[in-house]
Amino acid sequence: MxxxxxxxxxxxxxxxxxxxxxxxxxxxLQARLSGHPRGIIPARSNRDHGAQVDLFxxxxxxxxxxxxxVASPDGVPDAVGDYLAQHNLGADIRMAPDDWLESIxxxxxxxxxxxxxxxAGKDEVSVTAAFSAVAETGTLLLHSGPSSPTTLNFLxxxxxxxxxxxxxxxxxxxxxxxxRAAGAMPRAVNFITGPSRTGDIEQTIMLGAHGPRRLHIILxxxx
Amino acid sequence: MKTTTRQFKDNAxxxxxxxxxxxxxDKMETGFVVNxxxxxxxxxxxxxxxxxxxxxxxxxxxxxxFYLETFEANVQKAGGHVHxxxxxxxxxxxxxxxxxxxxxxxxxxxKSMIAEEIGLNEFLEENDIAPIETDLGEYIIQLRNEPPxxxxxxxxxxxxxxxxxxxxxxxxxxxPGRSLEEPQxxxxxxxxxxxxxxxxxxxGITGAxxxxxxxxxxxxxxxxxxGDLTQTLPKIHIAVASLEKVVxxxxxxxxxxxxxxxxxxxxxxxxxxTFSTGPRRPEDPDGPEQYHVVLxxxxxxxxxxxxxxxxxxxxxxxxxxxxCPVYGAVGGHAYGWVYPGPIGSVLxxxxxxxxxxxxxxxxxxxxxxxxxxxxxxxxxxxxxxHYREKAHExxxxxxxxxxxLGLWAFAARRPGLYRWAAGLVIRVLGALGRRRGRxxxxxxxxxxxxxxDLPAPQGQTFQQQWxxxxxxxxxxx
Amino acid sequence: MSTTxxxxxxxxxxxxxxxxxxxxxxxxxxxxxxxxxxxVPEAQTCCGQPAxxxxxxxxxxxxxxxVIDxxxxxxxxxxPSGSCAGMLSKHYPExxxxxxxxxxxxxxxxxxxxxxxxxxxxxxxxTGLDAAYNGNVTYHDSCSGLRxxxxxxxxxxxxASVEGLTLIELPGAERCCGFGGTFCVKYPDISNNMVGDKxxxxxxxxxxxxxxxxxxxxxxxAGKLTRTGSSIRARHVAEVLAGMTDDPAIGEGxxx
Numbered sequence: 001m002x003x004x005x006x007x008x009x010x011x012x013x014x015x016x017x018x019x020x021x022x023x024x025x026x027x028x029l030q031a032r033l034s035g036h037p038r039g040i041i042p043a044r045s046n047r048d049h050g051a052q053v054d055l056f057x058x059x060x061x062x063x064x065x066x067x068x069x070v071a072s073p074d075g076v077p078d079a080v081g082d083y084l085a086q087h088n089l090g091a092d093i094r095m096a097p098d099d100w101l102e103s104i105x106x107x108x109x110x111x112x113x114x115x116x117x118x119x120a121g122k123d124e125v126s127v128t129a130a131f132s133a134v135a136e137t138g139t140l141l142l143h144s145g146p147s148s149p150t151t152l153n154f155l156x157x158x159x160x161x162x163x164x165x166x167x168x169x170x171x172x173x174x175x176x177x178x179x180r181a182a183g184a185m186p187r188a189v190n191f192i193t194g195p196s197r198t199g200d201i202e203q204t205i206m207l208g209a210h211g212p213r214r215l216h217i218i219l220x221x222x223x
Numbered sequence: 224m225k226t227t228t229r230q231f232k233d234n235a236x237x238x239x240x241x242x243x244x245x246x247x248x249d250k251m252e253t254g255f256v257v258n259x260x261x262x263x264x265x266x267x268x269x270x271x272x273x274x275x276x277x278x279x280x281x282x283x284x285x286x287x288x289f290y291l292e293t294f295e296a297n298v299q300k301a302g303g304h305v306h307x308x309x310x311x312x313x314x315x316x317x318x319x320x321x322x323x324x325x326x327x328x329x330x331x332x333x334k335s336m337i338a339e340e341i342g343l344n345e346f347l348e349e350n351d352i353a354p355i356e357t358d359l360g361e362y363i364i365q366l367r368n369e370p371p372x373x374x375x376x377x378x379x380x381x382x383x384x385x386x387x388x389x390x391x392x393x394x395x396x397x398x399p400g401r402s403l404e405e406p407q408x409x410x411x412x413x414x415x416x417x418x419x420x421x422x423x424x425x426x427g428i429t430g431a432x433x434x435x436x437x438x439x440x441x442x443x444x445x446x447x448x449x450g451d452l453t454q455t456l457p458k459i460h461i462a463v464a465s466l467e468k469v470v471x472x473x474x475x476x477x478x479x480x481x482x483x484x485x486x487x488x489x490x491x492x493x494x495x496x497t498f499s500t501g502p503r504r505p506e507d508p509d510g511p512e513q514y515h516v517v518l519x520x521x522x523x524x525x526x527x528x529x530x531x532x533x534x535x536x537x538x539x540x541x542x543x544x545x546x547c548p549v550y551g552a553v554g555g556h557a558y559g560w561v562y563p564g565p566i567g568s569v570l571x572x573x574x575x576x577x578x579x580x581x582x583x584x585x586x587x588x589x590x591x592x593x594x595x596x597x598x599x600x601x602x603x604x605x606x607x608x609h610y611r612e613k614a615h616e617x618x619x620x621x622x623x624x625x626x627x628l629g630l631w632a633f634a635a636r637r638p639g640l641y642r643w644a645a646g647l648v649i650r651v652l653g654a655l656g657r658r659r660g661r662x663x664x665x666x667x668x669x670x671x672x673x674x675x676d677l678p679a680p681q682g683q684t685f686q687q688q689w690x691x692x693x694x695x696x697x698x699x700x
Numbered sequence: 701m702s703t704t705x706x707x708x709x710x711x712x713x714x715x716x717x718x719x720x721x722x723x724x725x726x727x728x729x730x731x732x733x734x735x736x737x738x739x740v741p742e743a744q745t746c747c748g749q750p751a752x753x754x755x756x757x758x759x760x761x762x763x764x765x766x767v768i769d770x771x772x773x774x775x776x777x778x779x780p781s782g783s784c785a786g787m788l789s790k791h792y793p794e795x796x797x798x799x800x801x802x803x804x805x806x807x808x809x810x811x812x813x814x815x816x817x818x819x820x821x822x823x824x825x826x827t828g829l830d831a832a833y834n835g836n837v838t839y840h841d842s843c844s845g846l847r848x849x850x851x852x853x854x855x856x857x858x859x860a861s862v863e864g865l866t867l868i869e870l871p872g873a874e875r876c877c878g879f880g881g882t883f884c885v886k887y888p889d890i891s892n893n894m895v896g897d898k899x900x901x902x903x904x905x906x907x908x909x910x911x912x913x914x915x916x917x918x919x920x921x922a923g924k925l926t927r928t929g930s931s932i933r934a935r936h937v938a939e940v941l942a943g944m945t946d947d948p949a950i951g952e953g954x955x956x
Contacts, residue, residue, distance in 0.1 A: 005295075005307035008466070008520045012288045015528025021289045029289050029471075033437050036472040039275050042268050042481070059491065097508075118509040121422055137492040149508040154451045172477040185301070185438045187503060187510050188455070191496035196448040199488070200360035200376060201406040202247065202383050203254045209359055210414060210421075211448020211495065236889050252872065548876045552893040586887050588880025588894075589753060590843035605794075611755030620755070624886075631750055632759035636766065638743040649718050660953035661926050670885030674892035675923030678719065678951035685712050685721035686742070694728075695739040698707050698773055 038173045045136040045170030052135040053168045057219065059138025063194030064207060065215040072220065076162055077109035079218045080127060083160060084112075087214070094123035094156060098147040101129050101162060118149030119156055126152040127160045131182075132175045133168045139193040140217070141175050143186040150188050159195075159212040164222045228559035228571060231582035238553040243382045248551050251379075255545035258489020259596065266485065276482050277600045279475045280536035283467075284527060290436040290469045291518070297439025301501025303514035311341035314519050318343065318428065318461060321515055322352055325458055327425035333443060333450035334358035335430030336374055336539060337463045337519055339561045340574075343428070354428075355420045357449035359413055366393045372555030372563065375487050375541040380554050383409060417449070427453040427511065431464035432538065433479065434516070437472040440498040441516055444483060448495050460499065460511040465519045467535040473498075479538055482598035487540040522574055531606045534569045536599035543593035543603060549586055558583060565593035565603040572610045581619050584610035646684050653682030708736040709774040711767070711788065711813075713781045714746040715915040716936075720950065723915060726942035727780040727816050733942075734824040736776075743770040747784040752791060753881055764792050765802060768809045776823070777813040780938050781914045782845020783881075785815035790848050815845055816938060817913055821854035828861030831943040838870040838907035839937070840898070840921065842914035846874060855913060855937050862940060868905045872898075879920040895924045902932060909949070911937045922950040 013019055021029065045052060057067045068079050080093065090113075095101060097116045106114050119126060128148060132141045140161055144150045153159060169175050172191075179189070196211030207213055227234055238244055263269045283290055295305040308314035314337075322330060330347065332338060332354050344354045344365070356365040360378035364371055366389040371377030378386075387403035390412055403409050421427075429450050431441040441462040443450040454460040470476050476498075484490040503510035526532060544550040544564025555563035560580070562570045568583035584607035593603045614620050634641045656662055656679025664672045671677050683691075708731050716723045724740075731738045748763035767788070771777050779785035789810040796802040820826040837859070845851035859867055878884060878894025885891075898921060902910050910925075910932055912918050922934035933949035948954060 004309045004313060008307050008309055008518075008524050009288050009291065011520070011524035012291070012466070012527060015524060015526075015532075016285065016287070017528070021286060025286070026289065029286055033293065033471055036437060036474045038474050039279070039478040040268050040271050042266055044266070063491070063494070121418065139492055139496075144507055144510055145504075146506045146508065150451070150455050151509045154448050154455065172480070173474055176473045176477070185440065185498070185500045187301075187500055187507055189440075189498040189500075190451070191492070191498075192494065193492045193496075194494050197446045197494055198359045198410065199254075199446070200358070200363065200378055201381075201386055201409055203250050203376070203379065204406045206407055206410050208414070209410060209447035209449065210357065210417060210452055232887070232889075235887070239889055239893050252875075548878065548894050549887075549890055552890050586883070586890065588843065588876050588878065588883045588891075590876035590880070591847040592843070592874070592876070595847050608753065608755065611753065612757055613755070615755030615757075624754070624882075628751060628754055628756055628759070631746075632756070632763070635745045635748070635751075635759075635763050638745050638766075638770075641745045642742075645714075645718055658953055660948050661923065661951040663927075668885075670888045671923070673888055674927070675895065675920065676926045676951055678919050678922050678926075680719040681721055681947065683721065685717040685724040686740070688721050689724075689740050690742075695737070696742050697709075697739050 041171045041173060042136055049168070052170050053165045056133050056135040056138055056168045059135065060194065060217060063138060065138065065194045065217055067217045067219055069219045069221060073104050074108065076104050076218055076220065077106050077112060080160060081109040081112055083216055084125065087158070089125055089158065092123070093125045093127050094119055094152060095126070096128040096148050096152055098129040101127065119151040121155050123156045125158040125160060126156040127162060128152050130161050130163050130167060132178055133163055134172055134175055135168055135170050136172070137193055139191050142190045142192060143179070144188040145186055150190065153190050153192065154211045157208070157212060158214045158216065160216045160218060162218045162220065164220045166222050226560050226575060226579065228575065228580045228583060231557060231559060231586060234557035234559055235553040238557045244380050244554050247380050247382065248554055251545055251551060255488060259486060259542060259545070262485035262489040262491065269485070272478065272481055273598050273600055276479050276598055277536060279470060279478060280599055283470055284532065284535055287466065287469070287527065290471060291466060293436040294434050294439055294469050297436065298501065298516055301439050303439065303501040303516065306515060306517045308517055308519045311521055314341045314463065314517050315343060315346045317517050318463065319346070319350055321459060321461055322347070322426050325425055327352055329353045329355060329420065329424050330426040330428055331355050331357050331421055331424040331453045331457065333429035333445065333453045334361050334377065335428065335463055336561060337430055337465055338428065339371060340521065341519065355424065357417055357421065357453050358445070359410065359447060362413060362417065363389060366390070370556070370561070373541060373544060374539050374562065380556065421452040421456050424457045426459045426461060427457040428461045428463060429454050431462045431468050432483065433476045434464055434469040435473060435476055435498070436469055438500055440500040442476060442496065442498050444480070444493045444496050446494045451495055451497055454499060455510055458511060459513040459515065461515045461517060462499065463517040463519065465521065466523050483538055483540050486542040486596065486598040526573055530609050531569060531573055533601050534566070534573065534606055536601055537566055538599060540598060542596045542598065546592045546596050548588065548590060548592070565607070569603060569606040569610070577610055577613050577617065578619055581614050642684070642686055646687050649680045649684050650682065653680045656680070657682065706736050706775040708738050708776045708778050709771050710738055710740045711744060711747070711771070711777050711779040711784065712740060713779060713784045713915065715919070716780060719919065720915055720936065722944055722947050723780050723936040723938055726936065726938035726944045727778065729942040729944065730816065730820060730938060731778060733829060734820050734826050739774070741770045747787040749784065749787045750881060752787065752795070757795065761795050764795055768792070768805055771809065775812065776819065777809070778816055778819045779813065780816045780936065782815050782842045782849055782851050783914050783916060785813060786844035786848035789813040815849050815851050815913065817854040817858065818849060818851050821857055826858065829858060829941060831941055832863040833940045833945060834864040835909050836866045836868055836907045837909040837911050837940070838868045838902060838905045839873060840870055840877060840910060840912040840917060841873045842912050842917045843876050845913050851913060858941050859937070865940070868907050870901060870905055872901050877917045877920050879916045881916065884920060895920050899924045899928065899930065903930060907932065909933045909935060911935055911940060913937050918950050926951045
């Protein structure tokens with residue numbers, strides 16, 4: 001529908017009372033795109049890293065995520081196992097095929113039945129890593145890729161995210177900088193802030209609308 | 224979509240008599256309104272962020288052609304497709320063609336006001352494709368066969384008993400004896416039914432809160448996660464969005480996202496904000512095989528050149544309607560078209576015509592609460608006044624109103640005559656109303672006295688009394 | 701308080717002129733207490749808001765130009781109404797934006813124009829006054845004064861100094877009462893719903909008097925209160941501050 005395209009762009013330009021942007025303006029706009037300047041960043045997250053991690057935990061818990069802090073990766077299997085036990089969940093977990101998660105010795109908790117790959121909708125619990133986490137609103141950033149199937153973030157009733165404290169940044173913009181440094185924009189970038197919720201029936205907030213009913217964060221202290 | 228905007232007054236009367244609706248609307252003030260105020264108060268930078276949000280949108284609109292072209296190029300670079308739709312007909316046909324290319328039987332849909340604007344569901348049904356709304360509120364009203372009454376809380380007007388009735392009727396496998404009294408039971412039922420629909424759908428259609436030129440991404444913001452399931456599971460993801468949704472960079476989107484949830488529901492951030500860029504990559508284990516963006520114009524390109532262009536800054540948070548006393552009295556359906564509340568009172572005349580939508584910009588007290596909370600600082604009362612002026616110029620206002628206004632203007636331009644006539648009338652009214660202090664009815668004032676007394680004037684005008692006291696009239700006088 | 705004696709012109713407003721002159725006299729009294737010399741230009745009628753808000757820009761401009769003429773030469777123009785003051789100070793400059801002959805005059809006029817409470821407190825530095833009122837009062841913030849002019853704490857500050865007066869804050873005080881000028885007669889059903897909510901809120905405070913700074917809102921609320929048989933009285937805040945409360949309240953009958 002290129003005719004639709006050209007006609008629409010022509011109407012836009014007519015309304016702006018000009019032709020296509022001139023070369024000078026184009027260069028300025030290109031520079032704005034490639035420089036992607038930051039705007040106002042709330043001072044809330046402007047603190048030392050330890051305090052940012054605390055803020056992340058505080059904000060995540062405020063939106064009904066649960067957070068379990070463990071001292072090292074070795075503590076993760078037990079933390080997962082305890083979480084399952086606490087909520088009377090079975091031993092099956094669907095795990096993201098993530099190098100770091102795979103480097104953990106899951107046999108420490110022999111009862112866990114770990115399978116890996118995307119979800120087809122039958123899994124009760126998923127375990128994933130995250131790309132980063134944003135302190136200002138307690139937001140996890142996950143993105144799609146071979147080691148991080150998107151379906152794990154939405155289909156299982158319980159989403160367990162294993163996060164390293166060094167992955168916590170202050171503001172969204174900090175996460176964008178890291179993501180840009182990591183390469184091209186992935187197909188899906190998911191900002192996740194607490195479990196799924198709805199207020200669509202009589203403005204009553206309820207958790208677990210379509211996505212996970214619970215979001216559990218295992219925060220590994222790694223300095 | 225069928226329009227009943229012309230019958231706004233009748234719609235409003237019906238709404239005012241609907242006790243269920245009234246109790247639903249009453250909850251807004253203690254919910255959305257208080258929550259927004261608290262969220263704004265928790266963020267010291269909130270007012271500065273509003274200025275910044277306005278500036279980002281103004282900058283983008285000023286270079287809209289450039290950013291749209293950049294967006295398109297980056298979508299294509301990521302392996303996606305951009306379709307330009309000048310009209311709702313174009314948009315519907317583009318979407319139908321994509322659905323047919325995979326012989327789609329069902330499509331799941333995330334909440335999209337643009338899909339409402341183009342009447343997508345009816346059109347797909349006519350073409351033997353079943354659209355399934357997945358946002359809980361949208362799903363409820365789809366079952367009830369009615370349009371949304373709020374842009375972020377589409378079923379705000381529905382009581383839980385009515386939801387239960389709709390589920391019992393539509394979910395034929397549902398045990399008729401099963402209790403759906405509690406909202407949680409209703410949610411569980413909807414979750415179970417929709418889960419299978421997501422997995423079965425051939426195409427997923429979502430709207431977009433933002434489009435990002437820098438990356439060619441579409442962004443959706445939800446609390447339920449329905450939009451993500453809609454766009455992740457089917458073979459094809461179609462995002463339908465209007466032109467003005469584009470912003471330059473991820474930083475710009477982040478700046479606006481800081482305003483969106485806080486203004487809408489008073490949340491710090493919605494549960495899910497997802498940036499989608501192109502289809503599944505070769506190495507990806509999941510995600511759609513095709514990614515399409517349908518860009519809808521429907522008058523917006525022309526609107527950009529008019530005095531109401533500021534309305535294009537809108538990010539559809541719904542704060543204006545949450546805070547509007549008129550919306551709070553009559554709800555969304557009374558407005559008679561897709562967009563209710565103050566934003567609807569500006570958009571509707573813009574998109575369907577001043578004559579059809581004459582009532583909407585008039586049905587405002589200009590209390591200014593919408594403008595006071597609009598995260599994009601859209602001067603909504605001013606834009607409504609613009610449409611009042613247009614209606615006046617085109618002589619679309621009722622004859623009686625015009626005559627009254629003419630008489631007023633005649634007198635107001637003649638201070639001497641005005642003082643004389645006013646003094647006379649007030650003296651009579653003052654004498655008549657002196658004992659009771661008010662009138663329960665008066666000829667020519669039935670609009671007022673139908674519901675309230677008219678306080679009687681004190682008897683003499685201020686000007687008469689001031690003159691009688693030889694009060695000062697000017698400097699040195 | 702400032703020591704120079706400014707020349708102030710009172711813009712009476714048409715509702716005060718016609719329905720409740722005591723508000724005008726109360727305003728004069730308060731302005732004099734604040735050390736001003738007060739005049740009332742004769743050639744004033746209305747601020748033009750009915751035309752402006754009805755989309756009749758031509759008549760609105762004509763009336764506005766006439767007001768600007770009539771108030772030439774005063775140090776300040778003071779208005780006992782947030783709505784009319786908003787029209788004069790916010791919308792006049794907007795009306796003449798594209799009129800080079802009038803634009804500067806309109807802006808200058810707007811700069812000199814104040815709502816009464818804001819003028820007393822913000823310009824004249826009034827912090828309290830010598831008045832008494834026995835009662836529990838609640839206060840409704842009229843929309844234009846509040847949102848166009850930022851009138852919020854000034855009346856409360858002055859009311860705090862009134863002997864015998866207890867202020868009970870009105871929940872939803874910032875929500876519109878449903879008056880809206882011609883709105884209340886064009887959309888009476890909706891307006892009724894709004895004013896009904898407002899008077900219910902007022903009743904719930906347990907106050908015996910409701911005050912506000914705009915006669916339009918007050919007549920709307922008073923008319924609803926009397927219609928529903930309430931004994932709550934409605935007065936303009938200036939009446940109480942100036943100690944002019946001997947007259948019957950708005951919509952209240954003469955004692956037999």
